[in-house]
Amino acid sequence: xxxxxxxxxxxxxVTGKKLTVTCSQNMNHEYMSWYRQDPGLGLRxxxxxxxxxxxxxxxxxxxxxxxxxxxxxxxxxxxxxSPNQTSLYFCASSPRSGPSYEQYFGPGTRLTxx
Amino acid sequence: xxxxxxxxPTLSVQEGDNSIINCAYSNSASDYFIWYKQExxxxxxxxxxxxxxxDKRQGQRVTVLLNKTVKHLSLQIAATQPGDSAVYFxxxxxIRNQFYFGTGTSLTVIP
Numbered sequence: 630x631x632x633x634x635x636x637x638x639x640x641x642x643v644t645g646k647k648l649t650v651t652c653s654q655n656m657n658h659e660y661m662s663w664y665r666q667d668p669g670l671g672l673r674x675x676x677x678x679x680x681x682x683x684x685x686x687x688x689x690x691x692x693x694x695x696x697x698x699x700x701x702x703x704x705x706x707x708x709x710x711s712p713n714q715t716s717l718y719f720c721a722s723s724p725r726s727g728p729s730y731e732q733y734f735g736p737g738t739r740l741t742x743x
Numbered sequence: 744x745x746x747x748x749x750x751x752p753t754l755s756v757q758e759g760d761n762s763i764i765n766c767a768y769s770n771s772a773s774d775y776f777i778w779y780k781q782e783x784x785x786x787x788x789x790x791x792x793x794x795x796x797x798d799k800r801q802g803q804r805v806t807v808l809l810n811k812t813v814k815h816l817s818l819q820i821a822a823t824q825p826g827d828s829a830v831y832f833x834x835x836x837x838i839r840n841q842f843y844f845g846t847g848t849s850l851t852v853i854p
Contacts, residue, residue, distance in 0.1 A: 633786075662842065671832060672787070672844040679840065687841055719786050730836060731777075734786030 631656045633735035635720050641741045642710055650705045650738050652720030659725040661703040662687070662732065663695065665716040672719065678703055679725070710742040755851045762820040764848045766833035769814060773835035773843075776809060778818045781830045781847070790818070790831075820850075828852045 633654045642648055654661065662677040664687075674687030678697040692714055694706040703722075707714060717739050721732040756762045768776070774795050779787035791802045793809050793816075800807050806819040816833050833845040 660840070664842075664844075669846060671846040672834075674842050674844075677840065677842075685839075685841075688843065721786070730775075730840065730842075731789045731792070732787075732842075734788070737786055 631733070633720055633722055633733050635718075635735040635738045637738060638736065639739050641743065643743055644711055645709050648707050648710060648740075650707075650718060650720075650740070652703045652705065652735060653701050654703075654720075654722040654733070655701065656722060656724070656733065657700065658722035658733075659700070660723045660730050660732075661697065662721045663693070663703070663705045664719045664721065665689065665714075666719060666737075667716050675705070675718075710740075712742050714740065715742050716740060752846070753849045753851070755853055756823050758825060758852050758854050759822055762818075762823045762827070762850060762852075764818045764820075764831050764833075764850065766816040766818075766845050767814060768816060768833070768835050768843075768845075770835060770837065770843065771814075773837050775836040776807070776816050777834045777836065777842075778805075778807060778816075779832045779834060779844075780827075781832065783829075787832060823850075823852050825852045825854060 636651045659680045663675040664672040666672045673689045676695040678684045720735040723730040723732040777792040778790040781787045791807050793800045793807045804821045808817045830847045830849050832847045
């Protein structure tokens, strides 16, 4: 089944404890992206990647890191999480063959930082 | 940053009626505009998109209209069904391949 998977789905952590949220897609998509969703603010793009070893900042990259060593994986790293990073996070992927980059979203990771 | 906003946060329609969801955008450098549907507990799902040089595009039961003069985007859903109840987001893709989403409109279909 074609899908985007994220792990973990739920995470509660403490301020300053490094964490990684994994994202993997099995559709051989070039484009991958991370978003955070907060009430009243919609989805905001954190980082995106056009292909392996190519990453760019989105609208809200502060406090996050990403890497794209393999085409299928795009982990999101929070080196020192803070309470304002409590949010619902979505990973998405899309082929670059389509003009608008139709994105396929993962199920989301709900992160709470205390 | 970019600004993509919605006129109404909630919309209720009778089953079988047509729904219209509106969106205002501010960036003139976007090449595509997209509508997503998000059901409770799930990630957003692509509905339809429109290129910036088009005014209208139709899909199955959905139509997207783009008015570049007033920077307005709308999604029309024909014969709205209970399964259409969800939050709808407009989004714009820039020529640098960044995406900016609106804040969403919650559509409730009344049986």
